[in-house]
Amino acid sequence: MSRCRRGTLTRVPPLNLGNQQPKTPLDAEHAWRATAARAAHTVLFFDFDGTLAPVDDDPTAVQPAPKVLAALEALAPVVQRVAIVSARPVDFLRDHLGGLAGVDLYGLYGLEHSHSGGETVTEPAALPWVPTMAELADLARAELPAGTLVEFKRLSVALHWRTAPGLGPQVEQWGRAQAERLGLKVQAGRMVLELKPPVDRDKGLVIGEIVRDAGGAWYFGDDVSDIKAFAALRARAAADPDFFGICVAVANPETGHEVADAADLTLDSPAALGDFLTRALPHLT
Ligand SMILES: O=P(O)(O)OC[C@H]1O[C@H](O[C@H]2O[C@H](CO)[C@@H](O)[C@H](O)[C@H]2O)[C@H](O)[C@@H](O)[C@@H]1O
Numbered sequence: 001m002s003r004c005r006r007g008t009l010t011r012v013p014p015l016n017l018g019n020q021q022p023k024t025p026l027d028a029e030h031a032w033r034a035t036a037a038r039a040a041h042t043v044l045f046f047d048f049d050g051t052l053a054p055v056d057d058d059p060t061a062v063q064p065a066p067k068v069l070a071a072l073e074a075l076a077p078v079v080q081r082v083a084i085v086s087a088r089p090v091d092f093l094r095d096h097l098g099g100l101a102g103v104d105l106y107g108l109y110g111l112e113h114s115h116s117g118g119e120t121v122t123e124p125a126a127l128p129w130v131p132t133m134a135e136l137a138d139l140a141r142a143e144l145p146a147g148t149l150v151e152f153k154r155l156s157v158a159l160h161w162r163t164a165p166g167l168g169p170q171v172e173q174w175g176r177a178q179a180e181r182l183g184l185k186v187q188a189g190r191m192v193l194e195l196k197p198p199v200d201r202d203k204g205l206v207i208g209e210i211v212r213d214a215g216g217a218w219y220f221g222d223d224v225s226d227i228k229a230f231a232a233l234r235a236r237a238a239a240d241p242d243f244f245g246i247c248v249a250v251a252n253p254e255t256g257h258e259v260a261d262a263a264d265l266t267l268d269s270p271a272a273l274g275d276f277l278t279r280a281l282p283h284l285t
Pocket residue numbers: 047048049050054055056057058059060062085086087088151158160162189190191192194223225
């Protein structure tokens with residue numbers, strides 16, 4: 001098994017992990033060239049935290065890495081779509097992407113979406129859960145130890161322990177017990193446990209729906225919830241040999257190898273992603 005390094009990009013061997021679908025055994029240059037042939041039918045998907053924006057202790061303080069916004073703006077008119085698929089609310093994404101034109105936003109794992117700057121649409125099945133989520137956030141603030149950060153996102157609650165890593169097991173145990181009590185779904189992440197309504201929306205389902213009519217797609221992500229998005233691209237490629245899908249991991253020590261092992265290519269950081277997208281532009285324009 002050989003690995004070849006090229007700058008910050010690692011070409012990984014064509015393993016077959018997790019979703020049992022073959023990887024795309026190409027390096028980045030070839031992958032962008034293959035994309036150029038079908039650019040108008042290709043969707044570029046990006047996770048937000050840890051992918052477009054470096055991680056910060058304060059979830060409200062994050063900003064996209066240098067070059068990322070300029071590259072997205074330049075890529076949007078060239079491809080079929082640029083879409084951000086995140087656990088953040090759409091309003092947050094809109095604020096932090098500086099009103100980028102022509103970009104679709106899928107927030108709260110697809111419970112909200114907004115197309116090309118249009119109004120935010122919420123999944124109707126999730127709306128009755130707003131009061132439950134608000135009460136859960138209040139309870140978390142009352143019961144969890146100081147050092148836990150409770151992030152209320154209207155349709156989900158994220159319990160963070162980044163600034164108090166020792167609290168992780170306790171917070172996770174509390175969160176899972178509440179999910180059981182209230183019938184909620186849980187999503188683990190980077191020093192966070194998120195509780196969500198029991199509504200069938202996740203990154204994999206969102207991506208699966210969007211790529212149905214696409215000729216190709218790239219997905220860039222850093223966390224375990226992004227593996228479902230990778231699997232959706234693999235499933236689309238397995239069903240249609242002409243579909244060109246590439247999964248890119250943005251590496252970090254917290255997620256370990258899980259995301260990188262499921263990806264075709266790995267980048268070192270959100271800053272490396274900014275450089276990578278900037279270098280991709282001449283291939284597509
Ligand atoms: O789907 P994503 O866009 O990747 O969102 C996942 C979570 O991102 C945020 O939390 C993470 O980033 C924070 C800011 O860097 C960091 O402090 C935290 O430790 C990370 O877990 C966001 O606050 C969560 O709501 C999202 O679920």
